[in-house]
Amino acid sequence: xxxxxxxxxxxxxFAGGCVGFTFERxxxxxxxxxxxxxxxxxxxxxxxxxxxxxxxxxxVLRTWNRDRCYWVCWDSDYFKFRVALWYPGVExxxxxxxxxxxxxxxxxxxxxxxxxxxxxxxxxxxxxxxxDRSGEYGMIEDAIxxxxxxxxxRALGVRQQPSDEKSDEKKGKNRDDGDGRGESGKNxxxxxxxxxxxxRSGARRPRRx
Amino acid sequence: MNRxxxxxxxxxxxxxxASRTIDxxxxxxxxxxxxxxxxxxxxxxxxxMGPPKEVVExxxxxxxxxxxxxxxxxxxxxxxxxxxxxxxxxxxxxxxVDREGIVRGVGxxxxxxxxxxxxxxxx
Numbered sequence: 340x341x342x343x344x345x346x347x348x349x350x351x352x353f354a355g356g357c358v359g360f361t362f363e364r365x366x367x368x369x370x371x372x373x374x375x376x377x378x379x380x381x382x383x384x385x386x387x388x389x390x391x392x393x394x395x396x397x398x399v400l401r402t403w404n405r406d407r408c409y410w411v412c413w414d415s416d417y418f419k420f421r422v423a424l425w426y427p428g429v430e431x432x433x434x435x436x437x438x439x440x441x442x443x444x445x446x447x448x449x450x451x452x453x454x455x456x457x458x459x460x461x462x463x464x465x466x467x468x469x470x471d472r473s474g475e476y477g478m479i480e481d482a483i484x485x486x487x488x489x490x491x492x493r494a495l496g497v498r499q500q501p502s503d504e505k506s507d508e509k510k511g512k513n514r515d516d517g518d519g520r521g522e523s524g525k526n527x528x529x530x531x532x533x534x535x536x537x538x539r540s541g542a543r544r545p546r547r548x
Numbered sequence: 549m550n551r552x553x554x555x556x557x558x559x560x561x562x563x564x565x566a567s568r569t570i571d572x573x574x575x576x577x578x579x580x581x582x583x584x585x586x587x588x589x590x591x592x593x594x595x596x597m598g599p600p601k602e603v604v605e606x607x608x609x610x611x612x613x614x615x616x617x618x619x620x621x622x623x624x625x626x627x628x629x630x631x632x633x634x635x636x637x638x639x640x641x642x643x644x645v646d647r648e649g650i651v652r653g654v655g656x657x658x659x660x661x662x663x664x665x666x667x668x669x670x671x
Contacts, residue, residue, distance in 0.1 A: 358628050359628055359629070359630055360628060360629045360630065361629075361630040361631075361632065362629075362630070362631050362632070362668045363631075363632045363633070363668060364632070364633045364634075364666075364667075364668030365633075365634050365635075366634070366635045366636070367635075367636045368636075368637070368638070369637070369657075369659055369662075372657075385653075386644060386652070386653050387585060387644065387652055387653030387654075389653075389655075390642060390644065390653040390654060390655030391653070391654070391655065393655065394640070394655045394656060394657035395613070395640040395641055395642035395655035395656060395657055396642060396655070397638075397640075399604050399606070399611045399613065399642065400604060401604070401605060401606045401607055404607070405607070406606040406607050406609075416668060455607075456607045456608050457608075458608070458609070458644075458652065458653075494604075
């Protein structure tokens, strides 16, 4: 019996590096603005009203004829089972994942508001779906969610601009591609900030307290 | 039980971690309140709030985005069973400035302090 216990303890000890069950939870943002956005009225609410009512958006960008704002709250739970193979006898520790089983669910909630050139709300979209996640990209089937992910990529500068936009840029325009999805930020920064404050690392913001 | 408790603590402590990541400095919550929609100018924004993290060019205005993020991560590793939790929250101010340089909207939220350590159980 004692031998079995020792073997079990040793098995646990050695299996720790090769086999693992992981429970992960991740929380990003707050849900209140997403709820409050439902009260805004297209044709009446302005961008200034929305900012005052909901606070700052998590993502703001320009599409070809709209200013678009997102308020986002993203929670996720994962369960992962991983089996890895360790390579002994090499200078640095090395391992290879042989098998990863991932399951869990995500709750992605966001409100998308589109404003016209005058800053009047023209269109709203809400996503509030607890998404059971059986595959790595299961949730991207939703078109609005897909649009959001693409908008976010553009805002982060990850997604390349479409080729037809390059010709617009040559003409001096700085517009989007017309597919209803925009670009953000970086284009604007050079034109409106004086040199003294353009570099964030070079100048300091007043500290709290 | 009195003997087991310290042993359990000794056993579990080496597998614990907690970390906090801070992205950029925060600012006084009262600062954005000094901006008056329709009156304050772009220069006022920069003078009061400092340089923004990002300036987003919109159709007929610019959005000055100020952001401070706090991420709190914690975990527990028990040989073959691991638990991990992360929570990211933001202090954020967005100021809309029109082409004439006048502030047209201000939104602010301060939630970075609400980021919490924890384990992936419960609410």
